[in-house]
Amino acid sequence: MRNSSRLNLEHITGAQISRSAWRQRVVEAERGFTAGFRANSALFFYFFTTSVLISISVVLGLSGMQWALLLLSVVIAISSELLCFTAQKLGEILDRRQDEEITRLISMVAAACFLLLAGAITTIVLILGLRLYELYG
Template sequence: MWRQRLIEAERGITQGFRGDSIFFVHFFGGALILAAGIAFWLTLAEWALLVLAFSAVVTTELLHQVVRDICEELRGIRPATARRVHRLSTAAICTMTIGAIIIVCLIFGAHFCQIFFPPASL
């Protein structure tokens, strides 16, 4: 049973990546963050926050695709409801992405400040 779930998950992720090009943008940004994280020697807690933020954005994008597909089916029956649901789903992904960007800026901003504005020694 668990093996079948893994197969379905892999197929779902593959279908999601093929269904929307925004995933390439997210993974390009993730690769940049990975490289910067290695260069700045991030702590375990910082890595955990970045992985959590990245996985939350990808999960929300996958759910947005599901909602978008459902809205396509619903559009012929209840167009106003389909528009409202699609807008809410789009707002959710924007909110999640903005939150992840804030987390990235806070983590790397602190490291940039340590490099460019070191604490004064007495």
């Protein structure tokens, strides 16, 4: 099914449209995010959790710094999930080689993703917990 919202002249002119380097990175990031969102159902959980988290944060009246840390933690958590999912898919592709070093590297990426996720969750819990303590403690 063709996407009619984009103007694709490649098939007519036979030439690719050149983009500046920063714009190409943005396009690649958008494609990667879309592919990850379609392939990994865990991202739906993250977006649902983020909406609940934003609602709780509005009710608690977080400060600007707390909002910044909360946003950073959410971005780290989602990025970590995308990176871990990518490493798993890469592992499935490279698993045919049965290379022990590749398996070890993918395990290291998974460990780094877990550490990032644990740090993000800890930061969020601390921010909300301290704010609750300020209000009701």
